[in-house]
Amino acid sequence: MKRYLSYILFIFILAACSPEINGNIGRQPEIFPDYREVTIPSNIAPMNFEVMSQEGTGWLAVVRGESDSLCIRSGDGLISFGKRQWKRLMRENAGGKISVKIYEEREDGWCAYLPFDMYVVEGEVDPYLAYRLIPPGYSLWREMSIRQRNIESFEERTVYANTQGKGNCVNCHSFCDRDPDRMLFHLRSEMAGTYIFRDEHKERLDTKTDSTMSALVYPYWHPSGNYVAFSVNRTNQLLHTTDPDRIEVFDEASDVTVYDIDNHQIVTSDLLSSESSFETFPTFSPDGTSLYFCSSKAVAPMPERYRDARYSLCRIDFDPEDCTFGSSVDTLYNADVKGGSVSFPRISPDGRYLVFTLGGYGNFSIWHKDADLYMIDLQDGTVMPMQHLNSDDVESYHSWSSDSRWLVFSSRRDDGLYTKPYIAFIDADGNAHKPFLLPQKDPKKYYQMQMFSYNIPEFVSGRIDVDGREIVKLAKTEEIKTRYKRK
Numbered sequence: 510m511k512r513y514l515s516y517i518l519f520i521f522i523l524a525a526c527s528p529e530i531n532g533n534i535g536r537q538p539e540i541f542p543d544y545r546e547v548t549i550p551s552n553i554a555p556m557n558f559e560v561m562s563q564e565g566t567g568w569l570a571v572v573r574g575e576s577d578s579l580c581i582r583s584g585d586g587l588i589s590f591g592k593r594q595w596k597r598l599m600r601e602n603a604g605g606k607i608s609v610k611i612y613e614e615r616e617d618g619w620c621a622y623l624p625f626d627m628y629v630v631e632g633e634v635d636p637y638l639a640y641r642l643i644p645p646g647y648s649l650w651r652e653m654s655i656r657q658r659n660i661e662s663f664e665e666r667t668v669y670a671n672t673q674g675k676g677n678c679v680n681c682h683s684f685c686d687r688d689p690d691r692m693l694f695h696l697r698s699e700m701a702g703t704y705i706f707r708d709e710h711k712e713r714l715d716t717k718t719d720s721t722m723s724a725l726v727y728p729y730w731h732p733s734g735n736y737v738a739f740s741v742n743r744t745n746q747l748l749h750t751t752d753p754d755r756i757e758v759f760d761e762a763s764d765v766t767v768y769d770i771d772n773h774q775i776v777t778s779d780l781l782s783s784e785s786s787f788e789t790f791p792t793f794s795p796d797g798t799s800l801y802f803c804s805s806k807a808v809a810p811m812p813e814r815y816r817d818a819r820y821s822l823c824r825i826d827f828d829p830e831d832c833t834f835g836s837s838v839d840t841l842y843n844a845d846v847k848g849g850s851v852s853f854p855r856i857s858p859d860g861r862y863l864v865f866t867l868g869g870y871g872n873f874s875i876w877h878k879d880a881d882l883y884m885i886d887l888q889d890g891t892v893m894p895m896q897h898l899n900s901d902d903v904e905s906y907h908s909w910s911s912d913s914r915w916l917v918f919s920s921r922r923d924d925g926l927y928t929k930p931y932i933a934f935i936d937a938d939g940n941a942h943k944p945f946l947l948p949q950k951d952p953k954k955y956y957q958m959q960m961f962s963y964n965i966p967e968f969v970s971g972r973i974d975v976d977g978r979e980i981v982k983l984a985k986t987e988e989i990k991t992r993y994k995r996k
Contacts, residue, residue, distance in 0.1 A: 529619060534613070540561060541953050542952055549627055557590060557949070557951065565614060568583040568613055573608045604629065609624060609627070634915045635969060642961035652672050654669060677700060678698065681695050683728040692706050692973065695725075711983055727742075729792045733829055735771060745758075759811060759873065762807070764788050773989055773990070775994070780836075792855060799826060801822065804821055806818075819844040819849070842885070851865050852865065855909060858911060859913040863885040880904055884939060902921040916935055
């Protein structure tokens with residue numbers, strides 16, 4: 510009876526809001542963002558989109574769910590869902606789908622496109638996304654900021670903007686298990702330091718020691734919250750005039766270390782800090798007993814041979830009781846044998862899958878057009894490209910949701926210049942579903958006017974309470990000096 514009444518209601522709505530149809534268009538509409546046949550979490554913000562048509566003068570969207578339907582009219586092609594309408598659609602169709610049929614008014618009357626679906630996963634994704642907004646330049650900037658977006662709505666707030674301080678670089682924000690109360694980032698130049706917020710404890714660190722080549726760089730928290738793995742890097746860059754990969758960032762040397770937060774001590778091993786290798790991009794396993802990292806044979810001279818640097822994916826045991834490392838290194842992906850170069854390894858919280866970026870060479874893949882996402886099944890070692898996520902342009906930085914079912918990643922697929930955040934559902938078998946661009950209230954207008962790239966998108970489980978004033982105040986405190994120990 511319920512299905513019958515829903516069908517009658519749908520017929521009534523369709524009759525009330527749809528025009529007389531003069532013809533059918535034998536394809537789905539072109540829309541931006543392309544939300545056709547995507548899989549979405551039930552707590553996502555309204556998936557507003559614009560119909561991309563040169564012939565239409567008016568549009569009508571009929572959206573049908575399991576027990577409800579609605580009609581949206583548009584004079585400019587923007588199909589915008591009401592907040593309450595959308596929440597009701599998500600609530601009532603979680604575990605199912607919604608179907609969207611677009612009607613377009615043209616000079617000779619109304620036409621109908623073929624419908625498309627959005628598949629609604631019953632579970633929710635982490636409600637916040639943190640990222641850095643930065644101009645897609647090469648060495649200079651006027652402003653950059655760390656932002657947090659509530660992905661259940663269109664609310665965005667600034668955590669810290671460099672205009673609040675000395676206009677210096679702010680980078681490498683990182684969270685312990687997506688916890689907003691345990692985060693860190695670096696400030697460079699004036700107000701320099703690594704800023705760590707762990708529950709109520711806040712500190713500003715001077716992490717350069719006489720025994721390390723640089724201050725701490727790329728971070729990853731240990732699940733206990735007691736340690737953070739970092740790389741230390743001696744980095745340079747090249748600017749290309751004709752190469753489609755406009756910028757090249759390369760290491761002349763790099764090591765991996767672990768920072769002991771309570772003891773203010775940097776710890777490393779000969780297996781992680783070797784002059785014969787470049788080690789970088791450390792990542793702890795979810796159980797905290799393994800440290801993964803990328804390693805290449807040391808290449809010289811640089812920059813002449815920067816294309817010869819190819820990074821493999823490696824793993825070493827880690828004992829969190831006394832911050833010590835194993836006596837051998839395992840290689841999970843051997844770049845010398847399989848080809849390519851690995852960067853940004855990230856393991857799903859359930860410990861099942863590891864996703865990394867694979868490019869042709871080097872470790873700074875965010876400007877390499879051949880960079881794609883790959884997945885390793887850690888149970889059997891199978892390596893596979895994530896074909897449903899990859900495009901003809903750059904796919905690079907990525908992070909997992911708390912439940913291991915969602916992946917957010919950076920992509921330049923839209924224009925080749927600006928990185929934007931895409932979110933994809935990863936099912937229990939490791940299959941990636943078609944990704945969707947982070948929703949905006951008016952997506953076409955927003956993304957056309959947005960002159961910043963989204964950098965290091967990270968899922969966060971709650972609202973970050975740290976704000977710019979607190980950071981500026983902390984910057985005025987004396988830096989805590991770190992010590993160095995080799996084990």
